[in-house]
Amino acid sequence: MLQAITTLLVYQLIGEVLVQFFALPVPGPVVGMFLLFVSLWAKGSIPEGLHTTANTILQHLSLLFVPAGVGVMVHFARVSGEVVAIVVAILASTALAIAAAALTMQGLIALRRRRAGKAPG
Amino acid sequence: MIAPRIADIWVYLSASPLLWLTITLIAYQGAYWLYARADFNPLLNPVPIAIVALVIALKATGTEYAAYFEGAQFVHFLLGPATVALAVPLYAQFDKLRQLLVPLGGALLAGSVTAIVSVLAIGWALGASDATLLSLVPKSVTAPIAMGIAEKLGGIPSLTAVLVILTGVSGAVMAKYVLDALRIRDFGVRGFAVGVAAHGIGTARAFQVSEEAGAFAGLGMGLNGLLTAVLVPVVVSLIRQF
Numbered sequence: 001m002l003q004a005i006t007t008l009l010v011y012q013l014i015g016e017v018l019v020q021f022f023a024l025p026v027p028g029p030v031v032g033m034f035l036l037f038v039s040l041w042a043k044g045s046i047p048e049g050l051h052t053t054a055n056t057i058l059q060h061l062s063l064l065f066v067p068a069g070v071g072v073m074v075h076f077a078r079v080s081g082e083v084v085a086i087v088v089a090i091l092a093s094t095a096l097a098i099a100a101a102a103l104t105m106q107g108l109i110a111l112r113r114r115r116a117g118k119a120p121g
Numbered sequence: 122m123i124a125p126r127i128a129d130i131w132v133y134l135s136a137s138p139l140l141w142l143t144i145t146l147i148a149y150q151g152a153y154w155l156y157a158r159a160d161f162n163p164l165l166n167p168v169p170i171a172i173v174a175l176v177i178a179l180k181a182t183g184t185e186y187a188a189y190f191e192g193a194q195f196v197h198f199l200l201g202p203a204t205v206a207l208a209v210p211l212y213a214q215f216d217k218l219r220q221l222l223v224p225l226g227g228a229l230l231a232g233s234v235t236a237i238v239s240v241l242a243i244g245w246a247l248g249a250s251d252a253t254l255l256s257l258v259p260k261s262v263t264a265p266i267a268m269g270i271a272e273k274l275g276g277i278p279s280l281t282a283v284l285v286i287l288t289g290v291s292g293a294v295m296a297k298y299v300l301d302a303l304r305i306r307d308f309g310v311r312g313f314a315v316g317v318a319a320h321g322i323g324t325a326r327a328f329q330v331s332e333e334a335g336a337f338a339g340l341g342m343g344l345n346g347l348l349t350a351v352l353v354p355v356v357v358s359l360i361r362q363f
Contacts, residue, residue, distance in 0.1 A: 008202040015205070027265040029204035030346060036208035046209055054209035057202065058335065062168045062293075062325035063149045064200045067193035068264055069172040069286040071279060073179060074186050079280070085247035090260060090284065093240035094291045097261060097318035098299050101232030101341070105310045108224035 004053035011036045135184065141192030148174045161329055163294045168286070168322055200321075204263070207324075207343065210336035217309065217333075218340060225313060229341065232317035233348045236261040237356050256280045258353050260288040263320040266346040270353050285320065292319020293326035308334040316341025 015032030018024065024031065040046055079086060134140040152167035152174070159165045179189055190197070211218070218225065237258055244254050255276035259267035264285045271281035296315045305311055312334030315323035320342045328335030 008205045011205045012201045026347060026350060029201040030343060032205040033208045033343060036205055037211055040208060040212040046212060051209055054206035057206050058328050061203055062322055064196055064203055065168055065286050065322055066145055066149055066171050067190060067197040068282045070175045070189060071186060072283045073176045075280050075283050082249050082253050085244055085249040088247055089240050089244035090288050091291050092243050093236055094288055094318050095295055095299050096239045097232045097236035098296055098314045099303060100235035101228040101317045102300055102303060102305045102310050102314035104231035105224045105228035105313060106305055108227045
């Protein structure tokens with residue numbers, strides 16, 4: 001557990017340093033995720049402690065958004081005149097994005113299956 | 122005698138991060154308990170319930186957001202290590218992901234462009250201000266990336282953080298209904314679409330449904346973070362030319 005948490009922090013730290021050093025447009029943790037992925041791939045397996053700890057953290061991922069979400073109280077007065085526009089835009093756009101991604105992916109999978117079915121004859 | 126003593130304790134506690142950190146964890150676990158009791162019904166997503174409960178508690182006690190964040194920042198900080206941890210399910214599902222490169226790439230592009238263009242078009246049609254629109258554009262990607270994008274465009278980063286969370290909650294709540302209506306059953310497809318459109322909160326919901334959906338959602342969230350950072354400046358400069 002302790003070792004796994006240290007591993008995650010070390011990769012995040014390396015990610016942050018690389019982002020600062022090369023002025024990358026992505027956040028440090030995303031670079032850290034990429035580097036950890038490459039390390040796991042090179043190693044060929046996931047250490048058991050890391051697997052358990054990662055699953056525990058990810059199961060409660062939504063808790064981690066609560067503090068930033070409470071920030072709504074600071075912005076409420078500013079956007080109160082635009083609430084309808086904001087809420088409608090977000091709801092409709094999110095539904096459209098989910099539908100567009102899902103239908104495209106399912107369509108491409110079906111297309112490939114049909115081709116694979118035909119190719120060998 | 123007792124009343125001033127309670128006031129003293131309150132002054133002491135409100136100056137320490139312990140109080141609001143503890144209340145954040147209690148509020149979330151209370152909301153999660155409700156969610157679990159309702160058989161993980163997406164309409165009872167624990168994030169908005171915990172946020173509303175905390176805002177009420179802060180307003181009732183006259184506590185400023187900055188004072189609250191002194192305590193809550195310890196939870197907020199874990200977003201970084203949690204993002205790194207996404208590498209683990211990603212690697213666990215790697216064989217499956219590798220066979221789906223073209224469908225995943227197509228879905229990523231379709232979802233990302235739809236999210237950017239539709240939120241701008243609808244927000245503009247309903248009369249949102251320019252600063253609000255620029256804060257809205259990166260709404261579908263994880264908070265740290267979205268805030269960076271909004272800042273570069275001239276939006277308001279802290280407003281973007283709130284809009285990002287609103288988007289994540291909307292996606293987590295509506296995904297089941299949208300995907301069921303479209304008759305999409307594959308957990309990989311369902312997870313990836315939610316991750317692209319609704320980042321970490323959508324991914325958290327996907328993990329609650331299945332590990333496979335969660336891994337695909339985590340991949341969608343990571344890839345869309347990168348793609349949106351590239352696409353948004355292009356789309357906004359194209360729109361500004363007209």
